[in-house]
Amino acid sequence: MSETNQKRGLNRKIFNRIWQGWVRRYRGQLAGTVVLMAFVAATAAAYPLLTKYIFNALADGRAGEVILYAPPIIILLALLKGGALFAQTVQVNKLALRVTTDLQKDMAKSLIEADLSVVTREPAGTFMSRIMNDLNLVREAFVRLANNLVRDALTVIVLIGAMIYLDWLMTLIVMAVYPIAIQPIIRIGNRQRKASGNLQSHMEGVTSLLAETLQGVRMVKAYQMENAEIKRTSVAFDGLFARLVALLTGRAMIDPILEVIGGLAVGGVVALAGWRVANGDMQVGDVIAFITTLIMLVQPVRGIGTLNAVTQEALAAAERILSLLDIPKLITDAPNAKTIQAGKGDKGVISFDKVDFTYGKETALRDVSFTASAGQTVALVGPSGAGKTTIINLLPRFYDVSAGVITVNGQDIRNLTLESLRANIALVSQEAVLFEDTVAANIAFGRPDATDEDIIIAAKDAAAHDFIMALPDAYQTQVGAMGNRLSGGQRQRISIARAMLKDAPILLLDEATAALDAASEKQVQTALERLQKGRTTLVVAHRLATVRNADMILVMEDGGITETGTHDDLIAKDGLYARLCALQFFSDK
Ligand SMILES: Nc1ncnc2c1ncn2[C@@H]1O[C@H](COP(=O)(O)OP(=O)(O)OP(=O)(O)O)[C@@H](O)[C@H]1O
Ligand SMILES: [Mg+2]
Numbered sequence: 001m002s003e004t005n006q007k008r009g010l011n012r013k014i015f016n017r018i019w020q021g022w023v024r025r026y027r028g029q030l031a032g033t034v035v036l037m038a039f040v041a042a043t044a045a046a047y048p049l050l051t052k053y054i055f056n057a058l059a060d061g062r063a064g065e066v067i068l069y070a071p072p073i074i075i076l077l078a079l080l081k082g083g084a085l086f087a088q089t090v091q092v093n094k095l096a097l098r099v100t101t102d103l104q105k106d107m108a109k110s111l112i113e114a115d116l117s118v119v120t121r122e123p124a125g126t127f128m129s130r131i132m133n134d135l136n137l138v139r140e141a142f143v144r145l146a147n148n149l150v151r152d153a154l155t156v157i158v159l160i161g162a163m164i165y166l167d168w169l170m171t172l173i174v175m176a177v178y179p180i181a182i183q184p185i186i187r188i189g190n191r192q193r194k195a196s197g198n199l200q201s202h203m204e205g206v207t208s209l210l211a212e213t214l215q216g217v218r219m220v221k222a223y224q225m226e227n228a229e230i231k232r233t234s235v236a237f238d239g240l241f242a243r244l245v246a247l248l249t250g251r252a253m254i255d256p257i258l259e260v261i262g263g264l265a266v267g268g269v270v271a272l273a274g275w276r277v278a279n280g281d282m283q284v285g286d287v288i289a290f291i292t293t294l295i296m297l298v299q300p301v302r303g304i305g306t307l308n309a310v311t312q313e314a315l316a317a318a319e320r321i322l323s324l325l326d327i328p329k330l331i332t333d334a335p336n337a338k339t340i341q342a343g344k345g346d347k348g349v350i351s352f353d354k355v356d357f358t359y360g361k362e363t364a365l366r367d368v369s370f371t372a373s374a375g376q377t378v379a380l381v382g383p384s385g386a387g388k389t390t391i392i393n394l395l396p397r398f399y400d401v402s403a404g405v406i407t408v409n410g411q412d413i414r415n416l417t418l419e420s421l422r423a424n425i426a427l428v429s430q431e432a433v434l435f436e437d438t439v440a441a442n443i444a445f446g447r448p449d450a451t452d453e454d455i456i457i458a459a460k461d462a463a464a465h466d467f468i469m470a471l472p473d474a475y476q477t478q479v480g481a482m483g484n485r486l487s488g489g490q491r492q493r494i495s496i497a498r499a500m501l502k503d504a505p506i507l508l509l510d511e512a513t514a515a516l517d518a519a520s521e522k523q524v525q526t527a528l529e530r531l532q533k534g535r536t537t538l539v540v541a542h543r544l545a546t547v548r549n550a551d552m553i554l555v556m557e558d559g560g561i562t563e564t565g566t567h568d569d570l571i572a573k574d575g576l577y578a579r580l581c582a583l584q585f586f587s588d589k
Contacts, residue, residue, distance in 0.1 A: 014318050018138075022099050022106075029095055034150055036088040041154035043081040048162045048293040050074065056285030088151065096142040100135050107131050107324055114327045116398040117359075125208025130324050133203050134317040137196065141314030148307045152300035159297050166290050167282065170272055174265050174294065184257055189308030192250045196313035199243040200320060206236045251309060258305045262298045269294060331397050331418070339420035341409060347374050348408070348424065348505035348536035350395065355404035357390055364390040366559045368404070372552070374505075377537040379547035381577065382556035388540040390559075392510045395538070396425050408506070426499035426535075428528075430511035432491035434483025439468055440475040442483070443497045450501055462497035463527040464490070489524060496527050507532060509539040513546065544577075544584050553577065 023030070050070065057066050111119060111127055119127075163171040213220065213229050220229050273287040350372040357365040365387045372378040380388040393399055394406055397413060406413050413421055434442050443458055444450040450458075455475065459465040467490055471477040483491045492512065499507065512528060513521045525546060532539075541547050548567045555563035555570065555577045563575050570577035 010319075011315055014315055014322065017322060018099075018318060022102050026095055026098060029091065033088060033091040033095060033146065036084050036091060037146075037151035038154055039084045040081060040088055040151055041158050043077060043084070044155045044296060045158045045162045046077050047296065048159070048166065048289045050077075051292045052166065052285045052289035054285070055288045056283050059284050089147075092143055092146045095146070096139050099142060100139040103138070103321065104131055104135055107135075107321065110325050110327055113329065115329060115331050116393075118327050123208035123212060125206075125211040126204040127324065128211070129200070129204040129207040130320055133207075134200055134320050137200070137317040138314050138321065141310050141317075144303075144307065144310045145314075148300075148303035148310075152303040155300040156297065156304065159293050159300075163290060163293050166286055166293065167276075170269055170276075170290060173268060173272065180261065185254055185305050186308055188250055188253055189312045192247065192309040193312030193316050195243065195247040195250055197316035197320075199240075199247055200317055202236075202239055202243050206233075206240055209233060209236050247313075251306070254306050254309060255302060258298070258302050262294075262301075266291065266294055331400055333417050334415050337415060337417040338411070340416050340424055341411065349374050349410065350378075350506065350536055350538070351407045351410075352391070352394075353405045353407070355394065355406060356402045357387075357394060357399065358402050359390075359399075364559055365394075368559075368561055370552070370554055370561065370564065372536050372538065374536055375534055376551040377532055377539060377549070379550035379553045380538065380540045380556060381542075381544065381547060381553060381580065382562075385558075386556040387559045388556055389510055391556075392427070392429075392508050392538060392540060395506070395508060396422050396427065424504050425506045425508060426502045426504040427508045428492075428495055428499050428510070428512045428531075430514050432483065432488075432495035434479050434486070434491055434494060436479065436481045438473075438476050438478060439471065439494065442479055442494055443501055445498050447501050454501060455497075458497040458501040459494075461500045461527065461530050462493045463523045464493035464497050467493070489519075489521075492524055493527060496524065496531060500531055505535055507535045507537040509537060509541075511540055511542065514542060544581050555580075 050073065054066055054070050108131065160171065209232065213233060220226060269291060273282060273290065276282040277284065277287060352368050352370050355365055355368040368391065380391060382388060394401060397418060400414065440455050443455050456465060459468055468475055479485055509528065513524050539547065539550065547553055553565060553567060553570055554561050557576065563570055563573060563577055565573065571581065
């Protein structure tokens, strides 16, 4: 009992939020639609009344009168009802689409603005499924709710009114039968909610599985894992099949139940009516009108009967939609956040002071302290998993420190506006991230106001101009999905041009040349050196040759800094760095 109350409270909360947040703003249109629906419902009453008149008049021998008046009235009525029904259906669909499109926009916004840790925790397919599939369920439910709850309910009221007018006693008997149908239908509805929830979360899994398989298709082929992938997807689709069958079977039970109940009612009415006509309590026209009404009732009652099931399915989806919208945002501007300030000599001074960091449970950084003065290049070296990328991630506040303080120009980065902080940082990472657009647009990413000239200068500085000019449409060439029409080195030089154009005082380079062959590495390296000029740079590199000229080298091991100094200092120290250098020198030979 208390569980159902709790569920009811939750349902009301979900309804309220959807109403307040996304439907209320369209209440004017909604009211207009309800008026159209009321009109459609009202026309329903005209048919039983007309039937009664026609058949009683025919029985009385007034055929001439019927032939004269009835057909034009019926045709006019049908035209009016048809017109109103069309307008109402279009209105409801439009409204549902408006509401769900707004929801989709908000969901996408919520995801794009969410903390990096949230978005990267689950595969992208999961979120896509929620935005597309769950929302579709909500849209369907919105249409059904509007049609069934308002139009059909009004129609039922109007028709029952007509029945009472025709014969109140028989109406009472019919009304006594219908509630029996409600119990099993409610039970089915509750089962549908569970089935729908199951289906939707399985759908998320299938979507992300497909996305993963297609994205990794090169590897799948290279490792000849086609059969394994085909098996994996086929198992996933079988799961989808089973869940869909369960859902649709539940849905399929509702109509037959209503059909049987309807049959019972019509049977009973015919028996009763025959007896009442024989007794002279009813005329033939009344009986035909009554049965007509009863048959007209079947469709809207069916609509209302399936309503609970539809609503429950949609509530399961709405819950998941709202949970996506409610993703908490931890990395936000502090209430009194300031824009970044730079004095004369401190343009881009970075300082880590006793910084600890954990990803969930795993400690990635412990007690990290260092300072990079304006314009200096600080290199981070150390074995895989040492925490180098983590340091890079903390500076633009992709994550916040667990303890300690990071400052830029002496200001705690948590007290700066994210916008001004990130405006001061340019990032080039190992895999160049390009978007499906032109070369020019990809370079101007982050600086949409850049002129063609700016873009060309940046490309020249990044040693990208020549290869871009050799492309079929030069700067207007489409790079393909994720830049797949360009080589790795070309992509990387475009992302360096992007950083050049951003012209930020702080530069973060995370293995920017690691994915490249020796020839393109050399080109990219030259471009990077130009980019580093006059900027405070944190550079992560496995190739120690590229960090040799750094002003300071931080050697990291297991989340901590174990050695600090210039290349010469560290070689003289003969510690980990010297060992790593010797190893690489060896392998480079
Ligand atoms: N998103 C994450 N969630 C949980 N743990 C993470 C995450 N990213 C990194 N880690 C962990 O934090 C530690 C440091 O990772 P980090 O990426 O900083 O290493 P790295 O020095 O950049 O290594 P590499 O040279 O291989 O790039 C590792 O133990 C890693 O397992
Ligand atoms: Mg790394």
